[in-house]
Amino acid sequence: MAAAIFQGFGASTAxxxxxxxxxxxxxxxxxxxxxxxRASFVVVGSDGRLVSDSSRARKLVTNAVATKADSAxxxxxxxxxxxxxxxxALQEGLEEEMDRDxxxxxxxxxxxxxxxxxxxxxxxAKKFGDLRVLDTPIAENSFxxxxxxxxxTGLRPIVExxxxxxxxxxxxxxxxNCGMLHYTSGGQFKIxxxxxGPGGVGRQLGxxxxxxxxxxxxxxxxxxxxxxxxPYNAKGLMKAAIRSDNPVILFEHVLLYNLKERIPDEEYxxxxxxxxxxxxxxxxxxxxxxxxxYHVMQAAKTLVNKGYDPEVIDIRSLKPFDLYTIGNSVKxxxxxxxxxxxxxxxxxxxxLTAAINENFHDYLxxxxxxxxxxxxxxPYAGTLEEWTVVQPAQIVTAVEQLCQ
Amino acid sequence: xxxxxxxxxxxxGGLLKPLAAAISASFRRPISTDATPITVETSVxxxxxxxxxxxxxxxxxxxxxxxxxxxxxxxRRMEIAADSLxxxxxxxxxxxxxxxxxAVAIGMEAAITKKDSIITAYRDHCTFLGRGxxxxxxxxxxxxxxxxxxxxxxxxxxxxxxxxxxYGGHGIVGAQIPLGIGxxxxxxxxxxxxxxxxxxxxxxxxxxxxxxxxxxxxLWDLPAILVCENNHYGMGTAEWRAxxxxxxxxxxxxxxGLKVDGMDALAVKQACKFAKEHALKNGPIILEMDxxxxxxxxxxxxxxxxxxxxxxxGVRQERDPIERIRKLLLSLDxxxxxxLKDTEKEVRKEVDDAIAQAKESPMPDPSELFSxxxxxxxxxxxxGADRKEVRAVLP
Numbered sequence: 001m002a003a004a005i006f007q008g009f010g011a012s013t014a015x016x017x018x019x020x021x022x023x024x025x026x027x028x029x030x031x032x033x034x035x036x037x038r039a040s041f042v043v044v045g046s047d048g049r050l051v052s053d054s055s056r057a058r059k060l061v062t063n064a065v066a067t068k069a070d071s072a073x074x075x076x077x078x079x080x081x082x083x084x085x086x087x088x089a090l091q092e093g094l095e096e097e098m099d100r101d102x103x104x105x106x107x108x109x110x111x112x113x114x115x116x117x118x119x120x121x122x123x124x125a126k127k128f129g130d131l132r133v134l135d136t137p138i139a140e141n142s143f144x145x146x147x148x149x150x151x152x153t154g155l156r157p158i159v160e161x162x163x164x165x166x167x168x169x170x171x172x173x174x175x176x177n178c179g180m181l182h183y184t185s186g187g188q189f190k191i192x193x194x195x196x197g198p199g200g201v202g203r204q205l206g207x208x209x210x211x212x213x214x215x216x217x218x219x220x221x222x223x224x225x226x227x228x229x230x231p232y233n234a235k236g237l238m239k240a241a242i243r244s245d246n247p248v249i250l251f252e253h254v255l256l257y258n259l260k261e262r263i264p265d266e267e268y269x270x271x272x273x274x275x276x277x278x279x280x281x282x283x284x285x286x287x288x289x290x291x292x293x294y295h296v297m298q299a300a301k302t303l304v305n306k307g308y309d310p311e312v313i314d315i316r317s318l319k320p321f322d323l324y325t326i327g328n329s330v331k332x333x334x335x336x337x338x339x340x341x342x343x344x345x346x347x348x349x350x351x352l353t354a355a356i357n358e359n360f361h362d363y364l365x366x367x368x369x370x371x372x373x374x375x376x377x378x379p380y381a382g383t384l385e386e387w388t389v390v391q392p393a394q395i396v397t398a399v400e401q402l403c404q
Numbered sequence: 405x406x407x408x409x410x411x412x413x414x415x416x417g418g419l420l421k422p423l424a425a426a427i428s429a430s431f432r433r434p435i436s437t438d439a440t441p442i443t444v445e446t447s448v449x450x451x452x453x454x455x456x457x458x459x460x461x462x463x464x465x466x467x468x469x470x471x472x473x474x475x476x477x478x479x480r481r482m483e484i485a486a487d488s489l490x491x492x493x494x495x496x497x498x499x500x501x502x503x504x505x506x507a508v509a510i511g512m513e514a515a516i517t518k519k520d521s522i523i524t525a526y527r528d529h530c531t532f533l534g535r536g537x538x539x540x541x542x543x544x545x546x547x548x549x550x551x552x553x554x555x556x557x558x559x560x561x562x563x564x565x566x567x568x569x570x571y572g573g574h575g576i577v578g579a580q581i582p583l584g585i586g587x588x589x590x591x592x593x594x595x596x597x598x599x600x601x602x603x604x605x606x607x608x609x610x611x612x613x614x615x616x617x618x619x620x621x622x623l624w625d626l627p628a629i630l631v632c633e634n635n636h637y638g639m640g641t642a643e644w645r646a647x648x649x650x651x652x653x654x655x656x657x658x659x660x661g662l663k664v665d666g667m668d669a670l671a672v673k674q675a676c677k678f679a680k681e682h683a684l685k686n687g688p689i690i691l692e693m694d695x696x697x698x699x700x701x702x703x704x705x706x707x708x709x710x711x712x713x714x715x716x717x718g719v720r721q722e723r724d725p726i727e728r729i730r731k732l733l734l735s736l737d738x739x740x741x742x743x744l745k746d747t748e749k750e751v752r753k754e755v756d757d758a759i760a761q762a763k764e765s766p767m768p769d770p771s772e773l774f775s776x777x778x779x780x781x782x783x784x785x786x787x788g789a790d791r792k793e794v795r796a797v798l799p
Contacts, residue, residue, distance in 0.1 A: 105593065131593060137623070139616035142582035146620065149523070149586020152571055155593060176576055177583060185564040185572070186555035187776040222777050245779040 081264045087257040089231035090120045093238035094158070096267065098128055101156065104242055107134040107147055108160030108197075117162050118198060118257050144170035144195070148177045148247075151193040156242060164199030164251065165211035178247045179222035194241045196250035200291055200341055201389050203255070207377035210385075215347045217249055218319050225318040226272055227251040227290045231261040233316060236270030244272060251318070253291045275322035281311035284335040284399055287326060287352060289315045292339045292390060299395035308399060318348055326352075327360050334365040335402050339390055344372045369398050438466035442736065448665040450675065453653055455660035455689070458678040462670040466738045468514060472669050473729045473739075476506040477748050479530040480726060481755045482539060483699070486529065486546060489759070490703045495546045498575075499560050501699040502530040504667075507725035508633055508693045509534040511672025512601060516680060519596065523571040523584045524603035526561035527633075527697075531603070535570035537563065539758035540765075549765035556768045557776070569598075578604060578611030581630065585617040588628035588688075599627040599683045601676075607638025609652045618688065622659050625687035629679045630656075632692045633666065639701040640710045653692035660686075666693030667723040696723065 084092070098104045105128075106121055112135035115122035125133040136143040140161065147157040161167040167174065174195065181189050201210045217225060224246050228234035234252070241248035278293065279300060288296045293314050300310050311329055315322060330336055336356060340349040349370040356368055371390045378388050441463050450457040483503040489495045502509070505527070512522070513534040524531050529542055537553060545552025546560055554562050554573075563573040571587060574580040584602025591598050608614065609632050621628045632652040636643050643650045653661030660682070664675040675691055682689045696719045700707025707716070733739045 131624075134624075137616070137619055139620065142585065142613050142616035142620065145579065145582025145613065146586035146589055146617070149571070149583035150590040150593070151586070152583070153521075153587055153590040153594075155590050172576060172579055173582065177574070177579060181572075182779060183776050184554055184558040184562040185566075186553065186557055188554070188564050188566040189571075190779045224778070 081262045083260060083262045084231060085257065086228075086231045086234050086252075086259045086261075087118055087120050089235040089261075089263060090228075090238050090252070091122060091124070093235035094121065094242075095124060095127070097239055097242040098124065098132065101242075103154060104156045104158070105132045105134065105150075106158045106160065107136050107143055108158075109136055109138055109162050111135060111160050116160070118252075118254075121160070140166050140169040141173060145173040145177065147193055147195075148173055148181075148191060151191045151247075152181065152189045156192045156194075158194040158196060158242065161195065161197030163209055163211075163254075164197045164213045165208055167195065167197065167213060168211075168216070171216070174217065174223070174247075174249075175220045179220040182222055182246075190245045191247045192242075192245045193247045194238075194250060195247070196238075196241075196252060198252045198254040198257070200251075200253040200255065201373070201378050201385065204380055204382055204385055205254070205378075206380050210378035212342045212347075212373070214251060214318050215342050215350075218348060218351060222247065223319065224248045224272055225251065226316055227253075227318055228316070229253070229256060229290050229293045229314055231259060232263045233270060233276060233314075235263060236268055237272065237316070239267075239269045240272045243269065248272065251290065255291055273317045273320055273322055275325040276314040276316050277311075277325070278314050279310065279312040281309040281333070283309045283333060283403055284311065284337055285326070285329040285333045286310050286312045286337045286339060286395070286399070287315050288312065288339040289318065289348070290341060292341050295390060295392050296339050296395055299392040299399070302392065302396050303399055306396075306400075308403060310399060315352070321352060321355055323355060323359060326356065330356060330360045331363045334363055336364065336368045337395070337398055337402055338368065338370040338372075339395055340370070340372050341389055342372055344370075344375050347372050366402055369402055371395065371398055438738070441465055442469075444670055444732065446665065446668055446671040446674065448668065448671065450671070451653070451663040453651075453656070453661040453663075453690075454658070455662065455682065457662065458674055460674075462674045464670060464673070466736075469729060469733055469736075470739060472510055472514070473726065473733060473744065474747055474751065475510055475534070476669070476726045476729065477751045478539075478754065479503070479506045479509065479533055481748075481751050482529065482533065482542060485755050485759060486543075487699070487703065489543070489546065494763075495560070495703075496548075497559055498526070499546070499703040500527040500701065501703070502527050502697070504698040504719070504724070505633060505635060505693075505695045506530055507669040507672055507728075508603075508631075508666050508695055511669040512631075512676045514669070514673040515676035516599070516601070518568045519598040520680070521569040521571055521584075521587045521591070521598070521600040522603065523580050523587060523600065524573070525577065525580055525605060525608065526573070526575050527605075528561070528563045528573045532563040532565060532570060532573070535565050535568040537565055537568075537570070539755060540761055543759050543762035544765045547762055547765075548767065549762060550768050551762065551765035555772065555776075557772065578608040578613045580604065581608070581611070581614050582617045584630070585621050585626060585628050588621065588626040588683075589624070592624070592626055597684065599629055599680050601629045601631055603631045603633055605638065606632060606634040606636060606643045606650070606652060607641070607646065609634075609655065610638075610647055615655075618656055618659055618690075621688040622656075627683040628688045629676075629683050630688065630690045632690065633695055634692055635695050635697045637697075637701070637710065639705065642710065651692075653690050656688070656690045659688050659690055661690040661692065663692045663694065666695030667719075667725045668728060669725055 110117055111121040112125035112130055112133045121133060144159050147159040150157050178191055181191055199213055226237050228237045241250050286296050296312055300312060303310050311333055313329055338349040338352055340347060342348045349372045353368045353370050371394060374388050379385055443461050443463055446460045449460055480503050483501045486499060490499045509530045540551055541553040545554055548556045550556055554564060561573060561575040581602050581604055584600050587600040634652055638646050653663045662675055665671045679689050679691055698716055730744055
C-alpha cells in the first residue's frame, strides 16, 4: 500500500479510486462539481475501502488533506464557505444536531440563559426551551449521572463541564455507569451521551483550572475520546459525537475558542476514530493534538527553513488511536516525535509511545521522543506556566536531535 | 388485621364442624380467580412529612393476594437457593440477598405498570423477578452463564431488563440515584405520564449525590420517587451509628415524605400508588420503607456480629411478609393451609428446575470478552494496527 493520502469525495471517484490517487496532489479537483453532486456521494475509509452508507444527507469526510502552505488545516472542496470562530463552529454543529433530532438536549452549568461560559450554547435556550438546554445547579456528580440515566432511555444528552477539571467530581458516574453499562447489561442499554468541556493550560488560570483530563479518562473501557483543534474539525467532531451511539468525551481547549477559519456551508460529519494529516512530509512524524498542534506548526515553519520536512499529524482520536494513519506515517519516515500537553506520567503520549513501539518497532530508526508537560501543578506565574508546556523551540531542538 | 367483611364460617359445636367443612369445601370458589374487591386495613399507619398521609384502607382482591403469596414465596425460595449455590461455589464474588424485604418489591409492582421505571442498587434479584425476569435468567446470570439476563457478563449486581423498565443493578452505593433522576427527566422530556422509582438503602441515604439529585428533581418537578429501603443496617453499621437523623423520609426537607411499614405488601402498594399520583402532579416524593433483611449484607457477611440472632428471629416471627399474607389468606378464607403448602412445594420445584436448566447453560464464548464494549455502527469501530476489528487469542 503506497500512499495513505487520497481524496474520497464525489460519486465518480468510487470507480476510479486506484487510478486517481496521487500523494503529491493536495488541492481537491472536484471543487464545483461537489456542490452539484451533493445528493449522491460516497463514503470511503482511509484505507480505500468503500463503506456502505445508509444515511442520505450527510457527507463523511474521512481524510482532510491540508495544502502544503499554511492555510487553514482542513478545507473541503467548496471555496465559498463561511468564516467563524471555533466556539461558533461548535455551536453550529450543536444547533444543527438539535434541529435534526428532538432527542438531543444539553445540560450543564450556565448553558441556558447565560449562553454558556464560553458561548458555545449561546442563543440555544431561547430557540429550544429550558428543558432542552438545561441550566443545572453546581452538582457535577449528579447531573452527569442524570445525563447518563436519560441516555439509557434513549435521549441523547450533551453534558457540559464548565471546565474539564470539574468533571473529576463526576468520575464515578463516567467510569462506572457511562463507560461500562453497555457491557455489564449484555448490550441492552446504550449510552449515547457526549461529555464535553474546555481543558488544558490557559492564561494563568491556576493549577486547578488548568488540568488535562485525557490521561485520567483514557483507561475507562467503553468510552471514546476525541480532541478538536480547528473550527472545521470542532464542528465535524461535535456532530459525529452526538450521532454516535457510544459515550464520547470531546476535549476542547480554553485557548482555542477564538480561532477563526472558513468552513464549508454544506453539512459534514467527521469520523471519530480518524487522525488528520496536517502537513505531509518525509523526515519525521510529529504526532500532536489540540493546542500543541499550533506550537508544532510554528516549529514546522522554522524546521522547513532549516531544511527539514516534518510530517505533522493531528491525532484527534485519543481513544482509540488511529494506528492506521500513524502506522503508515511511521513506515514512511521511521522517526516519531510526540508533542502533547498532557502530563509526562501516564499521559496520552505515554500510551501512544507504547502502542507505536508494540506495533511498529521494526520501522523505527530511533527511539520515540515524547515531549509533554511537566509533572507539576500548573503555576500561576506567567513565566513558570510557559515552561510547564512544550514550546516551539523545544520542538525544533527535538527534531534536530532526532534526525541526526 | 381488622376486617370489614364479616367472617363467614361460624363455629358451632363439634358435631356440625365436619358437615360445615364438607359443605364449605364443595361450595368454596377456586382460590386464584376471584376478583371481587376486598378492603384490608394496614396494621401500622403511615407517617407523613409535608403531605397528607394516604388512608390505611387498601383495596385488593383475592387474586392479587394469592399472587402476592406465590411470588413472595418464589422470591424467598430463590434467595435461599442462591445461598446454597453460593456455598457450593457456583456463585462467586458478591451475592446480596433480599429475603425479608420481598414485600417492597412486590407491593411496588402491584401499584405501577411496566412503563414506569425502577432502578435499584445491588440487592436486585427480587426486583428483577418482579419486573418480569425469569428464574432461568437469574440463576444463569448468578452463575455467569450465557442464558443470564446480562449474558453472564454482569453478575449479581448487574441485572437489567430494558423492555420492562428495570434499569438495574448498580454496584456503587448511591450512584443509581442520579441515574434514577435522569430516568425521570427523560420521562418528563418525552411527556410519558410515567414515573421512576429510584431505590436506595439506609446506608446510601448519607450520600451527597442523593441530596444533589433531590434538589434537581424538586427544582424541575421531575416525576421521581425516591424509595429508601431502610433495613436498619448499612452493611455492618446500624443506622443510629451512621446517621444523625434516621428519619430518612424527613430528609428531603422541602420534598414530602412518607414512612411505610415495608414488611406489609399492601401498605407498600398503597404508598406507591399514592406516590405515583403525587409525582405526576407535584414532583418528587420520598418513601421510607421500614423493612428488614434476614441474611447478612452479602454472603460474605454472617450477619450476626452486629445484631443478635434473637432480633432476627423476632422479626421473622412477628413481621415476616409472607406469613402476613398467609394469615390474611387463611383468615379471609381465600385459601386453605394445604393449598398454600402446595404452592410452596410448586415454587420449590420451579426453582429447582430453573437451577438445573441454568447449570446446563454454557459459559460465555471467549469472543464475548470483546463484544458490547462499544456499540457497533457509525463512529464506533475499535481498530487495531491494520484497522481491522480487535481480535485477541486467549490462552
